[in-house]
Amino acid sequence: MTIDFSKLAVPGVQQLSPYQPGKPIDELAREFGLNPADIIKLASNENPLGPSKKALAAIDSELADLTRYPDGNGFELKSALSEKLGVSTKQITLGNGSSDILEFIVKCFVSQGDEVVVSQHAFAIYGLVTRMQGGNVVQVPAKNWGHDLEAMAQAVNEKTKIVFVTNPNNPTGTWSTKAQLTSFLDAVPENIIVLLDEAYFEYVDKADYPNGVELLSTYPNLVVARTFSKAYGLASLRVGYGVSSEQLADLMNRVRPPFNVDSLALAAAVACIKDEAYVRQSKELNDQGMLQLEAGFDQLNVNWIPSVGNFICFEVPGRAMEIYQGLLSRGVIVRPVANYEMPNHLRVSIGTQQENQRFLLELKGLLADL
Ligand SMILES: *Cc1c(COP(=O)(O)O)cnc(C)c1O
Numbered sequence: 001m002t003i004d005f006s007k008l009a010v011p012g013v014q015q016l017s018p019y020q021p022g023k024p025i026d027e028l029a030r031e032f033g034l035n036p037a038d039i040i041k042l043a044s045n046e047n048p049l050g051p052s053k054k055a056l057a058a059i060d061s062e063l064a065d066l067t068r069y070p071d072g073n074g075f076e077l078k079s080a081l082s083e084k085l086g087v088s089t090k091q092i093t094l095g096n097g098s099s100d101i102l103e104f105i106v107k108c109f110v111s112q113g114d115e116v117v118v119s120q121h122a123f124a125i126y127g128l129v130t131r132m133q134g135g136n137v138v139q140v141p142a143k144n145w146g147h148d149l150e151a152m153a154q155a156v157n158e159k160t161k162i163v164f165v166t167n168p169n170n171p172t173g174t175w176s177t178k179a180q181l182t183s184f185l186d187a188v189p190e191n192i193i194v195l196l197d198e199a200y201f202e203y204v205d206k207a208d209y210p211n212g213v214e215l216l217s218t219y220p221n222l223v224v225a226r227t228f229s230k231a232y233g234l235a236s237l238r239v240g241y242g243v244s245s246e247q248l249a250d251l252m253n254r255v256r257p258p259f260n261v262d263s264l265a266l267a268a269a270v271a272c273i274k275d276e277a278y279v280r281q282s283k284e285l286n287d288q289g290m291l292q293l294e295a296g297f298d299q300l301n302v303n304w305i306p307s308v309g310n311f312i313c314f315e316v317p318g319r320a321m322e323i324y325q326g327l328l329s330r331g332v333i334v335r336p337v338a339n340y341e342m343p344n345h346l347r348v349s350i351g352t353q354q355e356n357q358r359f360l361l362e363l364k365g366l367l368a369d370l
Pocket of ligand 1: 096123
């Protein structure tokens with residue numbers, strides 16, 4: 001090969017490294033010669049409940065029309081969301097997962113040399129899409145593993161285009177109160193976009209946890225991103241949405257690829273919005289699982305970071321990769337977070353009662369072996 005195409009790629013892409021997803025069950029089965037049925041995956045914050053029956057039925061009734069393009073404007077899903085959230089359909093942008101929304105907002109506002117402010121230990125996609133556009137990522141040190149919103153507001157300068165706030169944050173599970181968030185929004189100049197990522201919104205029931213959608217009328221520079229991948233249990237279908245002012249939604253729709261959400265995803269998402277019992281059940285299972293894991297860690301004398309998401313980070317000082325590998329060999333997939341500047345932690349997603357128990361048992365065995 002005589003041409004080095006990597007030198008011809010745009011500068012943002014040259015220095016990019018791909019997102020590292022959790023290891024799929026089938027891949028581990030192949031690597032370790034394990035039976036897929038004996039493997040549990042607690043690595044990608046997926047819903048352990050299995051999909052909503054109503055979503056499955058909605059998908060079934062869509063199948064006969066697979067030869068057709070989906071509704072590129074997502075009329076029914078936008079209508080259902082509009083009704084549920086009390087916003088106009090013109091304020092909604094649909095994404096192939098909410099990751100799409102994060103990318104659209106960066107595409108709209110960031111070009112070479114612009115700055116984007118993120119917190120230390122924040123979700124990796126923000127940095128990825130920013131660098132792709134040639135933007136520079138300004139990372140603000142975390143405070144007790146969470147966002148230091150005051151310092152983030154202070155990091156804003158004339159080059160800043162977007163500030164990303166994750167509430168709660170993944171992978172730390174930390175969250176900001178309504179008072180903290182509104183002081184931050186008050187401090188950020190109105191010409192700078194604030195992307196509030198609420199991927200785990202449905203799991204949180206703290207009294208002073210803010211609802212981003214309710215803040216939109218006060219802060220026209222706010223974009224709220226939510227997803228059907230977590231509490232709604234549709235990670236594989238890739239569907240999420242942004243809620244913002246009509247003008248910001250119009251801009252995002254200009255960079256949105258046509259037909260970015262397929263017909264099965266659209267139908268399933270509409271069905272899920274109406275299946276409130278499913279979301280309630282997901283949350284209950286998560287609450288119980290969180291208590292189970294917290295108690296289990298305490299019994300093993302393992303430190304953990306309090307989380308309001310469907311996952312929790314635990315500390316295994318100096319041994320995170322060894323424990324990760326050990327768990328893999330025993331058929332349990334969790335997530336290393338060294339690439340989030342957390343080399344002593346691992347993140348485990350909350351599973352079913354049995355999955356959590358199995359994870360704790362294998363962890364106990366590994367810790368006893370060391
Ligand atoms: C899971 C997650 C998302 C959503 O991912 P999609 O599947 O693309 O909707 C967004 N932000 C954070 C912080 C997440 O953890």
